[in-house]
Amino acid sequence: MSTFWATILAGSVGCYALKLAGVSLPASVLGHPRVQRTARLLPVAMLSALVVTDLFEANGRYSADWHTLAGVGVGAVALRFGSSLIVVFLLAIATTAGMRLLA
Amino acid sequence: MSATVSSPPGGTAAMVPSEPPPQRAEIIRAAAGIGVYAGAFGVTFGAVSATAGLSVIQAVTMSAVMFTGASQFALVGILAVGGAPLAGLSAALLLGLRNAFYGVPVTDILGPRGLRRLSTAHFVIDETTAMAVAQSTRRAGRYAFWATGVTLFALWNLGTLCGALIGSGIDTSALGLDAAAPAIFLALLWPQLSRDRAPAVALGAIVVALGLGSIAPAGVPIIATAAVAIAAGLLPARPGQKRGDG
DSSP states (O other): OHHHHHHHHHHHHHHHHHHHHHHTSOHHHHTOHHHHHHHHHHHHHHHHHHHHHHHHSTTSTTOOOHHHHHHHHHHHHHHHTTOOHHHHHHHHHHHHHHHHHHO | OOOOOOOOOTTGGGGSOOOOHHHHHHHHHHHHHHHHHHHHHHHHHHHHHHHHTOOHHHHHHIIIIIOOHHHHHHHHHHHHTTOOHHHHHHHHHHHHHHHHHHHHHHHHHHOOOTTHHHHHHHTOSHHHHHHHHTSSSHHHHHHHHHHHHHHHHHHHHHHHHHHHHHGGGSOTTTTTGGGHHHHHHHHHHGGGGGSTTHHHHHHHHHHHHHHHHTTSOTTHHHHHTHHHHHHHHHSOOOTTOOOOOO
16 A cells, blocks of 8 residues: 555656656757757657557557457548547447447 | 637737637647547546556546556556556656657747746646647647646546546446547547658657567657657758648
8 A cells, every 4th residue: 555655656756757857948959940840759759659559569569459459440540531539539449349249 | 610810919929820719619629529538548547546456546646646647557557467566667757758758849839937837747748749739820739738738637537536436347348448548649649640750750669669569668668769759850851841840
């Protein structure tokens, strides 16, 4: 119990400190075009990594769940046709849940 | 949605034109979508926390104070399988490190000063950053950041509370909620892929993440992909190339 609390509090304070460090960088660093371009490419890299990690590493290495993959695949098709975030979300979970139900 | 353009409030924001109302309506719609997802995702997190042995107050403390989903899931995921608390803590911090990087575009768009930094910092996460950088003006970016941040914070915490109270009684996989995170990360990524160099960075990040996935501890592959973005960002622009910055 107390170990859990120590871990939770250290993690929470640490994560906030990282956020604060990010917004406290000097303006001279931020103004540089290469820094700006890099900064805007960082979410692209990390979101891509999060997608594939969630899809292919969720239950140990390289173990994909076909129901989840199908759900996210349907979500990707919806994105291709310009669907909003909520529609993509609902289609993805509904497809995944539906496929499990049928399986 | 009226086509009337509201007059800009002169002064500090003079360098950016006021965004037309349709853009605000679009932002609100997207923020509401993220909020609904965050609520459902929060329920998932609360339920997973309860299964891992965390109390309701511990789960809610994480959502309110740590407030960065991937780190939270990594931490409870490791505690759930009886992993060392230090391993869970490291994974949470490594995943949280990306928020420090997000601080760069967020500061560029919001320009928080003094005490405002303290409150702004707390809301710097994947969704708020993605929403802010996706807008065409700084003003719309600020609006998107706060609309998303406040909505997400409220529903994420409410969801966590509900999930933790329901506990392990909820079957998250039967509801397809395990598809929620990757689907939403993909939806946030999608509009950003039109940025200059973004498709190459996305591809590089996928290769790095999957390549390191089997050998590096949880969280490290995600952080390692920062190297791909940094390398691509530091390469000099080709002559005549259109810049992808908003």
